[in-house]
Amino acid sequence: MRAARYHRFGPPDVLRVEDVPDPEPGPGEVLVRVRAASVEGGEQSFRSGKLRLLSRGPFPKGVGTGFSGHVAALGAGVRGRRTGDPVWGLVPHMTMGSVAELVVVPQDRIARAPGDLDLLAAAALPVSGTTAITALRHEARLVAGERLLVRGAAGGVGSALVRFGKSLGAHVTALASARDLDWVTGELGADEALDHRATRPGDLGRFDVVVDVVGTELPAYRRLLTRGGRIVPLSFDHDRAVTSLATTALHAALAPHRVKLFSNNPSGERLAELTAAAESGALRPDVDTVFALADVADAHRALEAGGVRGKHLVEVQT
Numbered sequence: 001m002r003a004a005r006y007h008r009f010g011p012p013d014v015l016r017v018e019d020v021p022d023p024e025p026g027p028g029e030v031l032v033r034v035r036a037a038s039v040e041g042g043e044q045s046f047r048s049g050k051l052r053l054l055s056r057g058p059f060p061k062g063v064g065t066g067f068s069g070h071v072a073a074l075g076a077g078v079r080g081r082r083t084g085d086p087v088w089g090l091v092p093h094m095t096m097g098s099v100a101e102l103v104v105v106p107q108d109r110i111a112r113a114p115g116d117l118d119l120l121a122a123a124a125l126p127v128s129g130t131t132a133i134t135a136l137r138h139e140a141r142l143v144a145g146e147r148l149l150v151r152g153a154a155g156g157v158g159s160a161l162v163r164f165g166k167s168l169g170a171h172v173t174a175l176a177s178a179r180d181l182d183w184v185t186g187e188l189g190a191d192e193a194l195d196h197r198a199t200r201p202g203d204l205g206r207f208d209v210v211v212d213v214v215g216t217e218l219p220a221y222r223r224l225l226t227r228g229g230r231i232v233p234l235s236f237d238h239d240r241a242v243t244s245l246a247t248t249a250l251h252a253a254l255a256p257h258r259v260k261l262f263s264n265n266p267s268g269e270r271l272a273e274l275t276a277a278a279e280s281g282a283l284r285p286d287v288d289t290v291f292a293l294a295d296v297a298d299a300h301r302a303l304e305a306g307g308v309r310g311k312h313l314v315e316v317q318t
Contacts, residue, residue, distance in 0.1 A: 003100035004296040004314070005060040009049030012300035015063065017293055023104040025075035030107050032087060033072040036123035036290070037064040037098040038156065039299045039312040045238045046096065047300070053242075054094070062097030063296070064314065066090050066126035068119045069103075071110075078107050086113040088126045088275075093265040099296055099314050108268035114278040117285065122278075124156065124285035124311035129274045130266040131234065132160035132283065136168060139260040140209045140230045144169025149204065151221065152213030153190065154180040156311040157234060159286045161211050162188040167282035173207070175199060183309060188286075218248060225258065232260045286310025 001022050006014040025031040043063050045051045055061070068088040071081050081087075089110030091098050113122050136142045148165045152158045153174035165172045166189045174190040177197070184193040194204075201220040208229050210221050215235030222231050233251075237244035252261035266274075277283040290313045291299040299312050 001101040002293060003097070004063050004293065006047055006063070007060045009047065009052060011048065012297040012304070014047065015297040015300060017296065018060075020100075022102055025073055025078075025104050027076040028078060028107055029075040029104050030071055030078055030081060030087075030110055031073040031075075032067065032069045032089070032103050032105065032110065034067050034069040034098060034101060034103055034316040035119045036068055036313045036315050037100075038066040038123050038127055039291075039303050039314060040065055040127055040156070041235070041303065043096055044300060044304060045241065050238050050241055056094060062100060063300075064091070064096055064098030064100070066123060066128075067098035067103060068113055068123040068126070069316075070119075072102060075107075081107065081110075086115075086119055087111065088113045088122050089271060090126050090130070090266065093263070099293070099316065101293075101316055109271070111268065111271035111275050114275055117278060120290065120313065120315060121285040121287050123313050124287050125160070125274065125278060125283060126271070127264065128156040128160040128311065129164075129277065129283045130270050131157050131264045132164040133270065133273055133277060134262060134264060134266065135211055135232045135234060135260070136161065136164055136209070139262055140211070140232050142168050142170055142209050145171075146208035147171045147173070147206070147226075149173045149175070149207040149210045149221075149224065150190075150213070151175045151196070151211070152235070153184050153188070153193065154309050155213060156286070156308070158213045159184075159188055159310050160283055161213070162190050163283055164277065166190070167277070167280075170209070173204070177307065179307070180309060215244060218251060222251070222259065230258060230260055232262075288312050290315050 148170040154176040175196040181193040252259040
């Protein structure tokens with residue numbers, strides 16, 4: 001099979017599409033023939049070496065975490081799946097490798113893909129959608145009528161947060177680039193969208209829930225919380241990774257009822273919850289650009305350039 005890999009840390013140019021042996025599923029595992037994979041911001045920091053202390057395993061390393069595709073084979077003991085089933089899911093936590101023609105994952109890392117979604121576009125949701133569901137429903141426990149602020153609202157996770165927040169009945173304020181404001185309100189449904197460059201934390205009101213997909217100025221945005229308010233930091237300053245992560249962890253340790261810190265590691269039940277949310281219309285995929293497998297380096301360059309609306313995808317097989 002073909003897979004996107006890199007043999008050293010560096011810029012997108014280090015990515016190569018190589019022929020590698022086909023994987024085989026072990027007991028409790030499923031082999032998936034990948035239709036498409038999403039391009040996630042975090043994997044850029046791993047590829048560049050900014051997060052090398054958290055990078056597992058030797059070189060060469062793969063890229064990609066979320067994917068959609070069809071079941072190609074079943075390992076011993078797998079129940080409830082059949083060859084040919086359309087599925088979506090994620091590779092195991094803190095690993096990568098979904099930008100490949102075949103991927104092996106534990107059976108609880110996939111769920112049935114929604115029947116009404118194009119399987120190519122569906123690849124935009126496994127990471128972003130489960131993150132949004134976990135952040136808003138299970139961590140912040142957002143309820144109808146509360147005020148939600150989404151910082152970084154036009155990207156893959158941000159767009160999912162806006163859509164899911166509205167489905168839960170919240171009043172959603174979104175911070176995004178000026179060129180994306182009409183899209184964030186018109187397409188995603190935010191109640192109001194503000195230019196992040198022209199809006200400082202002090203210009204904003206109070207919020208019951210703040211979800212930050214940018215990763216800077218945590219204390220300033222925490223001060224916007226109402227009594228009983230919750231902030232969910234979903235990112236960190238990738239240029240100051242260790243300091244940023246440590247600061248966020250300290251805030252969460254000192255005020256766990258206010259600062260809801262988690263690393264997205266969805267269970268099979270959470271993936272099934274994502275399928276239900278997509279089928280109900282609470283979440284829909286937002287796709288910016290689809291790149292061919294041979295152009296995976298261009299996909300990484302495009303994400304690093306910024307300005308993405310939703311997700312960039314890598315189409316692995318047509």
